[in-house]
Every structure is written in structure tokens, then in C-alpha cells.
Amino acid sequence: DSGVTQTPKHLITATGQRVTLRCSPRSGDLSVYWYQQSLDQGLQFLIQYYNGEERAKGNILERFSAQQFPDLHSELNLSSLELGDSALYFCASSVAAKGLNEQFFGPGTRLTVL
Amino acid sequence: DQQVKQNSPSLSVQEGRISILNCDYTNSMFDYFLWYKKYPAEGPTFLISISSIKDKNEDGRFTVFLNKSAKHLSLHIVPSQPGDSAVYFCAATAVRAGSYQLTFGKGTKLSVIP
Numbered sequence: 001d002s003g004v005t006q007t008p009k010h011l012i013t014a015t016g017q018r019v020t021l022r023c024s025p026r027s028g029d030l031s032v033y034w035y036q037q038s039l040d041q042g043l044q045f046l047i048q049y050y051n052g053e054e055r056a057k058g059n060i061l062e063r064f065s066a067q068q069f070p071d072l073h074s075e076l077n078l079s080s081l082e083l084g085d086s087a088l089y090f091c092a093s094s095v096a097a098k099g100l101n102e103q104f105f106g107p108g109t110r111l112t113v114l
Numbered sequence: 115d116q117q118v119k120q121n122s123p124s125l126s127v128q129e130g131r132i133s134i135l136n137c138d139y140t141n142s143m144f145d146y147f148l149w150y151k152k153y154p155a156e157g158p159t160f161l162i163s164i165s166s167i168k169d170k171n172e173d174g175r176f177t178v179f180l181n182k183s184a185k186h187l188s189l190h191i192v193p194s195q196p197g198d199s200a201v202y203f204c205a206a207t208a209v210r211a212g213s214y215q216l217t218f219g220k221g222t223k224l225s226v227i228p
Binding site for chain 2: 058101
């Protein structure tokens with residue numbers, strides 16, 4: 001158990017809909033990262049938040065957005081869903097301090113868009 | 115353009131023998147490297163890391179070697195056990211550049227045969 005929790009575990013929805021994925025980081029970790037893993041792909045970095053502020057952006061579509069709340073949990077919002085958005089979405093957390101770069105991953109949310 | 119490459123999608127090894135998983139990178143800014151293990155239906159689990167100031171890091175049965183001039187790293191597992199069967203991801207980041215974002219390879223599926 002990494003200490004990172006993600007809800008829900010599975011989500012099935014239709015094209016054009018909007019969903020919200022939730023992540024709670026490990027106790028003490030200030031940084032939250034979101035990754036997408038599609039079929040046959042490695043993990044693609046989407047976005048990072050550090051202590052409530054956006055820190056880095058990766059291959060995140062404009063239809064996707066995220067935020068980190070004062071209690072450090074984070075939400076990833078996916079809107080106008082397309083079939084190609086079906087994937088595993090992982091959240092990770094880390095201390096993100098100098099020299100400490102290990103990220104700890106949650107179990108993931110499997111999104112299926114029909 | 116893939117900055118982290120794992121050219122072997124799969125590897126089979128007999129129990130008790132050595133498993134060697136390879137990873138190449140192209141970005142000279144990368145200075146911290148990590149290996150993650152992933153079982154089906156679970157999030158990636160941090161295994162071992164190495165800073166670019168070292169060329170070797172050992173933790174029990176796991177050793178990571180870094181060859182900076184060749185931009186190559188490898189993970190050795192000795193002896194291999196059936197429970198090591200999983201997908202192994204190599205990841206890299208540029209800590210000195212202020213980045214905590216991880217760039218992942220596509221993974222190598224290791225099968226340890228009893």
C-alpha cells in the first residue's frame with residue numbers, strides 16, 4: 001500500500017460527458033502528479049501540483065483540468081470525453097524536495113468511454 | 115520523440131538466474147533515474163533509483179547501473195524469483211533543472227519461469 005488513494009476505481013461513461021477523478025496523497029507529501037496510461041503506452045505525464053499551485057504541465061489536453069485543494073487532495077476533471085480518453089489514470093505523490101524524487105503511485109482509476 | 119526507451123517489450127528468465135532490464139535515454143538534462151515495478155491492476159511501485167553522480171546503486175537483489183556516457187542504465191535482479199514477474203518501467207527526471215516530472219519508458223514485461 002503506497003498510501004496514495006484514488007477514487008473511483010472504475011468509471012464507465014459515454015462520449016461527451018464529464019467526469020472527476022479524485023486523489024489523496026501520502027501524508028506529508030506536498031506534490032501531486034497525474035499520469036495517463038493508454039493501451040500499449042507507457043505512463044504519460046499530465047500535470048503536477050505543488051502545495052496547491054500548478055508546477056508543471058505535460059501532455060494534458062485542453063479538455064482536461066486539475067486542481068489541488070488546501071487539504072492537498074487533488075481532482076482531475078475530464079470533459080467532452082472521447083473514445084480515445086479511455087485509459088488508466090494514475091495519481092502519484094512525492095515530497096518533491098531536493099534530492100528526494102521518488103513518486104508513490106495510487107492504484108489508478110480505469111476510465112472507459114463508450 | 116521518446117526520451118526514455120526500453121527496447122525490449124518482454125523478457126523471460128529462469129528462476130534463480132539473473133534478469134537484466136535495459137533502458138536508454140536521450141535527454142542530457144536527466145540526472146535522476148528510477149525503476150518502477152507494476153503488477154496488473156495495481157499502480158507502479160517504486161523499486162530503486164540512482165543519481166547521475168553515481169554509477170551503481172544496490173538494494174538487496176536489485177542493482178541499477180548507470181553509464182552516463184552511453185546514456186544507458188540497467189536493472190539487475192539476482193536471483194530472479196517468480197514473484198518478480200511484472201512490468202518494469204524505467205523513468206528519468208531532471209532534478210537540477212528544477213523538474214520533478216518523471217518521463218517513463220514503455221516498460222518491459224519480465225516473466226520468471228519456475
